[in-house]
Amino acid sequence: MTDTVLSVTNLSKFFGALKASDNVNIDLHAGEIHALIGPNGAGKSTLIKQIAGGMRPDKGEVILNGQDISALDTAARARLGLARSFQVSSVAAEFTVLQNVVLAVQGHQNLGMWRAALRKTAFSDQALGFIARAGLAGREAIRASDLSHGERRRLELAMALALRPKVFLLDEPMAGVGLEGSADMTALLDDLRHEAPILLVEHDMDAVFSLADRISVLVYGRIIATGAVDDIRNDLEVQRAYLGDDA
């Protein structure tokens, strides 16, 4: 038996008649990258939001390391180590890279009112480490709003790292980073998996096939297949439902 770190059971979310999540079951094993693929509007982001806590499911559970976290809010889930990146990069735009990452490093603890946050060497040193690991060394003093698209993606990953994550939930981290950027990003994600398992929503099939241990395919809110990369690649139903669209 592999260790299951995160599991989602019988999760459903309807928007009126639209089934955004239709009895979804998906899990994440220690050390793996589990890719979630599916056409636009399949409900991938909606699923990530429900796991991260930003959206309440109509029914179903989210279990992290054996603990039912379904009733917890986003902040409480983050404290337990659910680290997410957003499909549209979401950082504090007026802050520098360093300020953003220190914000994540300090988290909810030690919100002292007197000493300057960035002067706390413990915070800054850790933050610089995460920044370097995310490939942003030398960009610490740049405002987030002045970063390139790809750099902002990296900043989100640095912030996710700073949470000492148990699980990464990454919603299309390669969207818009360009061809060259996606090779770098693939390498970075391959590094992150040593930190915590990754539930990866991604459209870039080359990246998915090279990174993922398992793949789940989501169509109209339903998981139609879960399996090892090669099985999914060869799965005819998947090709019809999804890959066929692109090819």
Added chain:
Amino acid sequence: MQRETWINLAILLGLILVPLWAVVMDEPFTITLTTKVVILALAGVGLNIALGYGGLVSFGHAAFFGVGGYAMGVLASHAQSYTPMQIGALEVEGTKSMLIIWAVAIVFSGITALFIGALSLRTSGVYFIMITLAFGQMLYYFAISWPAYGGEDGLSIYVRNGFPGLNTLDPIQFYCICFVLLCAALLVSARLSSSSFGLALHGARQNAERLEAVGVRPFKLRLTAFVISGMITGLAGALFADLNRFVSPTMFSWHTSGEIMIFVILGGVGRLFGPVVGAALFILLEHWLGGISDFWQFYLGLILLAVVLFARGGVIGTLAGREVAHD
């Protein structure tokens, strides 16, 4: 040093030199005017923590200004009439001691802010503006219908309250007290802004979703900021009442809330010295434009409109450029 730091030092120097000049030239009115600037700046420094750092557009800060004012008025009026207050079965003496009055003003405006904040911070945007406005007006009408303390007419205090070792009736000495308190509040504001708490507060203003994703709930942060903000504005209210030796419901009115907001916007929202510049400019304009035309508020409105439209970041923002990350 950054340009903004130089500008801030220049402003501080101005607040030292102007009254000094006034003493030498024997111009007590100028000292009084500068004292008013400093006290209103203090009220603005308070609001700036909520509005500038937290992004909480409070249109009800007159509530705290007024609570501070009435803390002074009530305590001093009992002291001057030698009648103790009756609080239930308890008899409490009034006082003419500034130190005690400040403490009471700070505590009561803090409690008021805790109450108003706990209710209004559950909303955001226009609703937050309207609810804070409504609370301010509630206190305004309460003060009007409170005959024990002057009702609509307000309360006169005959002698300025005392401070150990100083003659508070001497304008320059009272000015010094107010100036030192303003400096203290600016120090608190600066430390708060760059602290871990401040980083999270600024973060919540920019992106609350992101803050939750790193495990921080914005509500508690904002409420804390709102209370600190209210306490500083409350202290300013007590000083303002002492300056005029008079309190009235006007201190609670939405005009007052609006004026405090104007100081912050005029000077630069979220800039440490924004409220100081804003208050100074406001008082100068009121003084000059008021001498030129009875419709000075109309011209003030035009100037404010120009600042909001063309000088985003207010005076400080225009002079110092966009904010540099503090270390």
